[in-house]
Amino acid sequence: xxxxxxxxxxxxxxxxxxAATSAAAARTLGDELFAVMTLLDAEPAVxxxxxxxxxxxxxxxxxxxxxxxGRVGDATVDLAAGLAAGQWSRPGDLxxxxxxxxxxxxxAAAERGRHLDDLEDQLFRFGRVxxxxxxxxxxxSSPDVPAEYKEGLLGSLLEGKVTxxxxxxxxxxxxxxxxxxxxxxLAEYARLAAQWRERxxxxxxxxxxxxxxxxxxxxxxxxxxxGHEIHLxxxxxxxxxxxxxxxxxDEFIDGSVAS
Numbered sequence: 001x002x003x004x005x006x007x008x009x010x011x012x013x014x015x016x017x018x019a020a021t022s023a024a025a026a027r028t029l030g031d032e033l034f035a036v037m038t039l040l041d042a043e044p045a046v047x048x049x050x051x052x053x054x055x056x057x058x059x060x061x062x063x064x065x066x067x068x069x070g071r072v073g074d075a076t077v078d079l080a081a082g083l084a085a086g087q088w089s090r091p092g093d094l095x096x097x098x099x100x101x102x103x104x105x106x107x108a109a110a111e112r113g114r115h116l117d118d119l120e121d122q123l124f125r126f127g128r129v130x131x132x133x134x135x136x137x138x139x140x141s142s143p144d145v146p147a148e149y150k151e152g153l154l155g156s157l158l159e160g161k162v163t164x165x166x167x168x169x170x171x172x173x174x175x176x177x178x179x180x181x182x183x184x185x186l187a188e189y190a191r192l193a194a195q196w197r198e199r200x201x202x203x204x205x206x207x208x209x210x211x212x213x214x215x216x217x218x219x220x221x222x223x224x225x226x227g228h229e230i231h232l233x234x235x236x237x238x239x240x241x242x243x244x245x246x247x248x249x250d251e252f253i254d255g256s257v258a259s
Contacts, residue, residue: 005093008086009100015082016101016108019075023112027165030105032076033098034172036068040095041178047095051088060084099178103169103189107196110165117231120193120201122166124233126158127186140174141182147175200228203247205237205256222246 001009020026040047046067050060064084068077079101088094110119130137139145139153151171158167173185180188194201202222204210210218215232222230226248242257 001093001096002089004087005089005097008083008088009093009097011086012079012083012097012101013104015079016104019079020105020108020112023109025075026105026109026112027168028073029076029079030102030109030168032072033079033102033105034176035072036076036080037095037098037102038176039067040098041176044091047091050084051091051094053087057085100192102172103192104196106165106169107193110163110193111196113163113165115163115165116193116197118163119166119169120190120231121233122162123169123186123190123193124201126162126166126170127183127190128235130186131183137182141177141180143177150174194231198228200226200230200248202230202232204232204234205240205245206234207236207238207240207242207257209236210234218244218246222248 016029019029040050049055049063052060061081061084064080065077068080072080080098083094083097107116107119110116130140140150151174154167154171154174158170162170169189170186173182173189177185191201200222202219204218215234219230219232230248240256240258243255245256245259246253
């Protein structure tokens with residue numbers, strides 16, 4: 001997103017933080033925001049009307065309230081009206097912003113329920129499973145496969161293995177791919193979940209499992225370097241041979257014996 005859209009999203013994120021007063025409230029916000037995203041994706045004329053900077057802000061917020069009033073809760077209506085009052089670099093940024101807010105709301109619910117770590121780990125690990133299974137990736141990423149079939153497949157794969165919030169986000173990513181592969185969407189959702197707590201995600205590759213003390217020292221060293229708490233996603237990779245490699249965003253730290 002460009003500057004104006006980023007600023008509007010940042011302001012809406014603050015509004016979301018105030019509205020997510022409990023796990024239940026945050027979860028409802030997430031579900032309703034995903035519904036708003038689906039509406040905006042399907043209605044280009046609505047996107048343009050809500051992001052048209054030549055129209056008065058009051059007209060845009062009034063349109064948002066007219067469209068959503070009675071269909072979603074007051075907190076979601078207020079959040080959508082706040083988004084409509086913002087400035088957007090292009091109409092397509094609005095549904096993208098609503099999607100990000102929906103994920104952050106589910107992350108807030110997970111945090112209130114004390115399983116945000118589980119949410120991040122499960123999104124990451126299922127994303128790795130999908131990336132390594134081309135047939136599964138194709139089926140779950142395809143917009144031509146019925147939503148009911150995807151939900152049934154995910155139910156059989158994930159029943160009892162992930163938290164309800166992780167299951168919700170995985171299902172959303174599969175049913176509404178929005179032009180992305182499932183593993184790419186899950187990686188983005190994991191990044192947003194970490195962002196909720198202002199943490200960075202480090203993908204760590206090692207030849208053998210690290211001890212709890214080693215993980216703690218590594219996380220502390222990376223946090224000191226980056227100025228944020230670091231969440232470690234650790235992968236056992238025999239190709240590393242020895243040592244360790246760490247990827248954080250676009251940065252790669254290679255201390256493996258293999259290289």
